[in-house]
Amino acid sequence: MKRGTILRKTLVYSFLALYAIFTLLPIYWVFVTSVKPSAEVESFPPTLLPHSFSLEHYEFVFLKTRVVRGIVNSLIVTVAVTAISLVSASLAGYALARFRFPGKNALTAAILGLYLIPPVVNVIPLFLLLRTLRLLNTLWALILAYQALVLPLLTFLLRNYFESIPRELEESALVDGCTRLGALWRVTLPLSIPGLATAAIFAFIFSWNEFIFALLFLFSDELKTFQLTLMEFVKLYRIDWGALTAAMVIGMAPVLFFLAVAQRYLIAGLLGGAIKR
């Protein structure tokens, strides 16, 4: 019995370790390349551990490329997307969590139905719509288009969060003479900060990572979002792997940071979007 347990534990741990290596290897390879000096990036055979350490690629990326401009553009889009989606999703989520009203079930089903429309299906009409509105090649194109990606998920996430907050707290505020909106603002929202933070992180990650809409809706170099600036390191015959991997590490950093600080909430939210009706 005991030998069996030890054997099983060894198997389990070695499988976990192997899968962790598989998961981390591509990321490790990118990171290690980004801190090798240029001569070592493309030396044959490649070095698994860098022989010498250098920040030259980061210096190049920050000083001599469009990456910083891309980060600024991405931040503008991200902040606007987060603000707009958070406000509208929390108001709607609150209505769905707290009120009974005619048409509520139909609206819930409609929002879920819209969530099931894959973005790839809508990309052509969205392109035509933004063209008609003369919003192509402006950051507004992305700010609007990204709402389609984040709104339904955020609405369900926040609805579930509001449902977890006891009604009684609000009701006592109403008795004390607060209006409904006053109670939402003073009682429920302050208690929902973890939920709102999770929603905001989702909106951030989605808009920071997206690049298909950005690629199709923006044409000017000055408007390129961060992800698009990564593509500038890929030339027809040559990829500048040192600079590209450095820029990729910069791109992964905020996402990994949020995963580290809000792991539990993010995992619950990711699943909530798929399971909850």
Place this chain on the structure above:
Amino acid sequence: MIKGILNSERTLPYVLMAPLLVLLFSVTLFPFLWNFYVSMHDLKTTNLQSGAPFVGLANYFRLFRDPTFLHSLKISSYFVLGSMVGQFGLGLLLAMILHYHPGPARVFRVIFVIPWILSALIIGYSWIWMYNYRFGLINSLLRLVGLRPIHWLNDIRMALWALVIANIWRGTPFTMLFLEAALKTIPSEPYEAAKVDGATSWQSFRYITLPLLRPAIAINLILVTMWTFNLFDTILVMTKGGPANATLTTAMYMYKSAFEYGLLGYGSAITIVMLLINALLAVLYFKTIGRRA
């Protein structure tokens, strides 16, 4: 007047829903409906200004005589099947391990989730670099153990499987998390009863866990199929459908038709066919959820 609307319990919920509904109407529902109209016109990037002629269902008829489109359906099914087998097998195994070993689970779970939240562009470039013929890590490892290096992304026979491996890497965390959450909902009583009756752990997995997990597994497989079928971001980054259309999935063909060849109406018809396939899967999804409840 405004105060009355905001304070009345009858009207307030509609006021609160309004911003969301307006946004969803304009960025999702309206484009969705417009798509049907576009698919019935011969819209091209060259006649955007002058207006496109109405062609009825011609785009659809053309689609089913287009050998490249039929080829793309075949590539898509390989891509979906390969990704699904890998993601599901690994995801279930990892979910079981994490569920029964809560100690190491805390550390490993957060590592395993990483690929799921990275951008498709970064995932694509990371794997191009891994697959690089001379300087990539994978060929280095092959050389280390004395095997011949492979032209992963430039070889017609290898490219699709190289994409499948990258996609398994990216998608397995979702299946793992999903099935782990489903395992948590299984009560412990049946296992205790089985133990008393002297069941082996394989037997309790085969006769208790699997049957109870079946609805969750069905939903998971449907979601993964849908996402993998619609996916083209990493493919666009890594191979653009090449070499020689070896990785041209249906979603990728849509992208190329519309935005490289400029055939917007034709691309739009492809998305409608994709939508029908998705709708079929969604019906399955709701049927499964219905049976579960």
